[in-house]
Amino acid sequence: xxxxxxxxxxxxREGEDAVINCSSSKALYSVHWYRQKxxxxxxxxxxxxxxxxxxxxxxxxxxxxxxxQQSSLYLTASQLSYSGTYFCGTEAPNNAGNMLTFGxxxxxxxxx
Amino acid sequence: xxxxxxxxxxxxxxxxxxxxxxxxxxxxHRAMYWYKQKAKKPPELMFVYSYEKLSINESVPSRFSPExxxxxxxxxxxxxxxxxxxxxxxxxxxxxxxxxxQPQHFGDGTRLSIL
Numbered sequence: 001x002x003x004x005x006x007x008x009x010x011x012x013r014e015g016e017d018a019v020i021n022c023s024s025s026k027a028l029y030s031v032h033w034y035r036q037k038x039x040x041x042x043x044x045x046x047x048x049x050x051x052x053x054x055x056x057x058x059x060x061x062x063x064x065x066x067x068x069q070q071s072s073l074y075l076t077a078s079q080l081s082y083s084g085t086y087f088c089g090t091e092a093p094n095n096a097g098n099m100l101t102f103g104x105x106x107x108x109x110x111x112x
Numbered sequence: 113x114x115x116x117x118x119x120x121x122x123x124x125x126x127x128x129x130x131x132x133x134x135x136x137x138x139x140x141h142r143a144m145y146w147y148k149q150k151a152k153k154p155p156e157l158m159f160v161y162s163y164e165k166l167s168i169n170e171s172v173p174s175r176f177s178p179e180x181x182x183x184x185x186x187x188x189x190x191x192x193x194x195x196x197x198x199x200x201x202x203x204x205x206x207x208x209x210x211x212x213x214q215p216q217h218f219g220d221g222t223r224l225s226i227l
Binding site for chain 2: 030034040041
């Protein structure tokens with residue numbers, strides 16, 4: 001079952017912050033986050049594993065609440081390069097292999 | 113530039129044609145994937161190969177036929193496709209098939225148009 005992402009779209013000014021949420025109705029092993037720019041490949045950002053750990057990369061960080069089966073991606077002091085569509089991908093028990101189910105995506109536009 | 117190379121980048125074919133998509137990676141990854149992505153939609157998993165064996169087929173029509181000749185190469189053979197098959201086809205790879213800390217590395221995709 002596809003995870004639900006919110007919001008579907010967000011427009012920011014450079015330097016503003018944003019939060020993207022990803023929720024699943026199934027118990028999860030992990031949550032992956034990817035960013036895809038128009039006409040390009042999805043690019044891996046980070047993986048959140050069970051344990052509620054928070055990971056970060058520069059000004060992008062994420063958390064995973066395994067009790068609520070929710071993950072949030074935090075974009076701090078956004079840059080123009082952050083524009084694109086963000087997808088969460090969830091791994092659930094009983095999946096054969098490393099099988100990801102992607103959410104519907106959040107389109108982020110950062111304006112000068 | 114991505115480390116997963118897909119060819120061709122664009123393909124236009126008629127419904128009676130036979131063509132193949134190619135994907136190559138030299139990262140030593142032992143899991144490879146085919147996804148289909150329609151405009152403004154997320155990637156949808158089609159096939160998973162683990163150690164060169166087909167491990168997942170997500171109920172894909174038989175007009176799509178995957179092949180994994182070796183650990184670096186993945187093909188998708190196309191035959192008698194329908195207009196609704198027009199999409200971006202993405203290939204991805206990961207280090208090992210199982211495990212929960214394995215990111216997938218995507219190629220730039222092949223944009224397929226069926227006339």
